[in-house]
Amino acid sequence: MAELALDNVTKVFVEDDGNQIVAVDEVSVDIHDGEFLVLVGPSGCGKSTTLRMIAGLESITDGEIRLGDRVINDKEPKERNIAMVFQSYALYPHMTVQENMSFGLEESTEMPDDEIDERVSSSAAMMGIEPLLDRKPSELSGGQQQRVALGRAIVRDPEVFLMDEPLSNLDAKLRSRMRTELQRIQEDLGVTTVYVTHDQTEAMTMSDRIAVLDDGRLQQAGTPLECYHEPANEFVAGFIGDPSMNFFDVEVQGNQLRAENFTYQLSDETLEMIGDRTELRFGIRPEDVTLSNSGSDVHEFDTVVDVVEPMGDENSVYLTFDSEGNAGEDEATFVVTVGGMQKVESGQPVVAHIPEDAIHLFDAKTGEAVKNRSLENVEALGSRV
Amino acid sequence: MSTETVADDGTAFGIDVERVALYGTLVGLIVFYLLPIETGLMTSLKVGPYSSAPFLPTLEASTTENYARAFDALSSGLVNSFILTIPATVLSALVGSMAAYGLTNVDWKGQVGVLALFIAGIFIPYQAVLIPVSNFWASIVPLNVWFGPIAEITPGLEGYHFDIFELVITHVAYGLPICTLLFRTFYKDLSDEMMEAARLDGASIAKVYRRIVLPLSGPMFAVVLIYQFTQIWNDLLFALVIVGTGEKEMLVMVALARLGNTLSDVGVGLQMAGALLTALPTLLVYVFFGEQFAEGIST
Numbered sequence: 260m261a262e263l264a265l266d267n268v269t270k271v272f273v274e275d276d277g278n279q280i281v282a283v284d285e286v287s288v289d290i291h292d293g294e295f296l297v298l299v300g301p302s303g304c305g306k307s308t309t310l311r312m313i314a315g316l317e318s319i320t321d322g323e324i325r326l327g328d329r330v331i332n333d334k335e336p337k338e339r340n341i342a343m344v345f346q347s348y349a350l351y352p353h354m355t356v357q358e359n360m361s362f363g364l365e366e367s368t369e370m371p372d373d374e375i376d377e378r379v380s381s382s383a384a385m386m387g388i389e390p391l392l393d394r395k396p397s398e399l400s401g402g403q404q405q406r407v408a409l410g411r412a413i414v415r416d417p418e419v420f421l422m423d424e425p426l427s428n429l430d431a432k433l434r435s436r437m438r439t440e441l442q443r444i445q446e447d448l449g450v451t452t453v454y455v456t457h458d459q460t461e462a463m464t465m466s467d468r469i470a471v472l473d474d475g476r477l478q479q480a481g482t483p484l485e486c487y488h489e490p491a492n493e494f495v496a497g498f499i500g501d502p503s504m505n506f507f508d509v510e511v512q513g514n515q516l517r518a519e520n521f522t523y524q525l526s527d528e529t530l531e532m533i534g535d536r537t538e539l540r541f542g543i544r545p546e547d548v549t550l551s552n553s554g555s556d557v558h559e560f561d562t563v564v565d566v567v568e569p570m571g572d573e574n575s576v577y578l579t580f581d582s583e584g585n586a587g588e589d590e591a592t593f594v595v596t597v598g599g600m601q602k603v604e605s606g607q608p609v610v611a612h613i614p615e616d617a618i619h620l621f622d623a624k625t626g627e628a629v630k631n632r633s634l635e636n637v638e639a640l641g642s643r644v
Numbered sequence: 645m646s647t648e649t650v651a652d653d654g655t656a657f658g659i660d661v662e663r664v665a666l667y668g669t670l671v672g673l674i675v676f677y678l679l680p681i682e683t684g685l686m687t688s689l690k691v692g693p694y695s696s697a698p699f700l701p702t703l704e705a706s707t708t709e710n711y712a713r714a715f716d717a718l719s720s721g722l723v724n725s726f727i728l729t730i731p732a733t734v735l736s737a738l739v740g741s742m743a744a745y746g747l748t749n750v751d752w753k754g755q756v757g758v759l760a761l762f763i764a765g766i767f768i769p770y771q772a773v774l775i776p777v778s779n780f781w782a783s784i785v786p787l788n789v790w791f792g793p794i795a796e797i798t799p800g801l802e803g804y805h806f807d808i809f810e811l812v813i814t815h816v817a818y819g820l821p822i823c824t825l826l827f828r829t830f831y832k833d834l835s836d837e838m839m840e841a842a843r844l845d846g847a848s849i850a851k852v853y854r855r856i857v858l859p860l861s862g863p864m865f866a867v868v869l870i871y872q873f874t875q876i877w878n879d880l881l882f883a884l885v886i887v888g889t890g891e892k893e894m895l896v897m898v899a900l901a902r903l904g905n906t907l908s909d910v911g912v913g914l915q916m917a918g919a920l921l922t923a924l925p926t927l928l929v930y931v932f933f934g935e936q937f938a939e940g941i942s943t
Binding site: 315316336341342347349350351362366367415 | 835838841843845846847848851856859
């Protein structure tokens with residue numbers, strides 16, 4: 260069973276001048292057999308360090324890493340039965356693709372040559388690189404090199420795949436193609452995979468679960484939709500989703516939230532969740548705001564369009580709250596996404612509707628989620644009749 | 645050159661002044677560098693070395709007798725020097741490469757201090773350690789005394805071969821710091837991720853060296869081999885002290901120093917012939933490895 264458990268894993272780097280840097284701070288995640296877990300977070304959050312600790316390339320300062328039921332803290336990288344794909348592919352430049360892929364089996368097993376050859380050619384077939392077997396890495400394109408790196412990991416038939424931003428060096432089109440292919444391969448092979456990226460789109464589309472890290476600490480571990488609709492704190496809410504969630508500082512006044520530019524009425528349900536708190540952060544996702552040209556409902560606000568970014572399938576509309584009929588430059592802007600067919604122009608006054616069931620509220624001091632979007636209205640597409 | 649004749653684009657009388665100056669300087673430098681060799685060549689071919697100006701060819705008949713005599717005198721020295729230089733060069737390159745790998749690509753405590761010691765070793769002059777080294781080989785580890793009996797029963801193996809072996813070890817030891825440094829600059833540029841990938845693939849530290857680092861070191865080997873060959877072949881000091889001036893055992897540099905010095909006169913033509921003969925192997929090494937040398941220097 261290839262269950263990978265990280266138990267309060269900590270990594271402290273000591274610099275030459277005695278300074279201690281806590282790169283990873285008590286991260287605990289249980290990764291199930293065959294699961295695709297993505298470690299995501301901004302640069303410097305400790306995700307690569309965590310991955311390298313699982314691989315055995317960094318020592319563990321505190322905590323335990325267990326594979327199956329064995330503690331692997333002190334095991335050499337080669338004893339862990341783990342294969343890794345690096346961001347720079349790390350192919351051996353003086354060996355052909357065939358030799359690159361055979362290297363792992365030659366060094367870590369007693370397999371006979373013909374069996375090694377067979378495994379290499381079936382992995383090469385899976386990655387579509389069979390015609391490239393006699394070439395050297397310098398004769399391959401970036402995408403081909405990446406497939407060789409993947410094939411090299413697959414041929415080892417390990418218990419865990421580790422991937423350190425393998426798609427970062429590819430161009431955008433190739434990247435989205437490889438994303439789908441990687442997912443398919445992982446499902447076919449059913450190997451537990453830990454994947455590191457700073458790209459939240461990759462995290463959302465590829466993973467079974469996401470683990471969001473910031474500054475060495477685990478912020479949330481959950482399915483993509485859990486992290487998207489029910490973020491545990493403000494950081495996760497702002498990190499997941501593109502364009503990002505809009506945030507406003509608000510003060511609780513009676514049954515209202517007072518922000519700098521608007522006032523938001525709250526229902527009793529929401530007030531209950533807020534409890535005693537007085538200062539909050541108000542969050543609303545761009546796609547939850549609807550635009551119209553009139554309305555004066557309690558949750559409808561007068562705004563002016565600042566900038567429109569047309570994407571084709573949707574438009575990202577930057578709005579400012581209308582104060583005295585003009586959108587000054589120091590007015591805060593927030594983003595709304597509308598359908599691609601809805602035409603909006605810069606300078607146009609519109610009415611923005613922010614429904615209460617879609618708002619997120621976070622404690623201003625701790626960042627913890629107080630209220631998240633309710634998922635009552637999610638429609639399931641029933642089976643075809 | 646008067647300023648009026650130099651036109652705006654630098655030409656004068658239709659000739660590019662800058663170009664002429666450049667080529668003039670280059671030719672001057674070439675003449676400067678090659679003059680001693682050309683003079684030596686001319687002198688070695690003359691019957692009477694003072695019959696014409698040193699760098700001019702002879703007006704009388706030329707002769708190759710100097711070369712024949714030099715070759716006779718130097719032949720055993722040449723053989724001995726090859727027996728010394730080839731193993732010493734290869735060995736010091738290999739050991740330097742392994743030392744550099746261990747100090748650069750493998751992480752362990754205290755390696756910075758060890759590296760500093762290696763670098764410091766580069767600056768030790770041979771003269772400073774001459775007496776201790778000669779005492780070491782003469783009294784403490786006299787190899788040809790210890791292994792003398794083996795030499796007697798083995799055909800082709802002589803006692804003085806062990807002296808040469810002592811010199812091989814000495815040169816490997818004293819050449820090690822610079823070889824290590826040269827390899828280190830090359831190994832620093834090797835991709836860390838590539839070596840981590842090899843470790844994850846199951847290779848031990850030694851295997852990573854043998855299968856990944858060593859095959860990639862080609863260009864640097866050419867540099868180190870050329871450098872060490874030149875240093876070891878041309879060394880006179882250690883050769884004189886450790887191997888000595890015996891007829892059979894002396895190395896070619898020692899033999900060359902003694903060539904042509906008879907009581908009556910200094911055979912300049914003979915000495916020139918000997919010098920050119922002795923320089924030939926190093927020249928050939930440069931010719932064969934020169935391209936890789938240039939490649940390795942640029943990395």
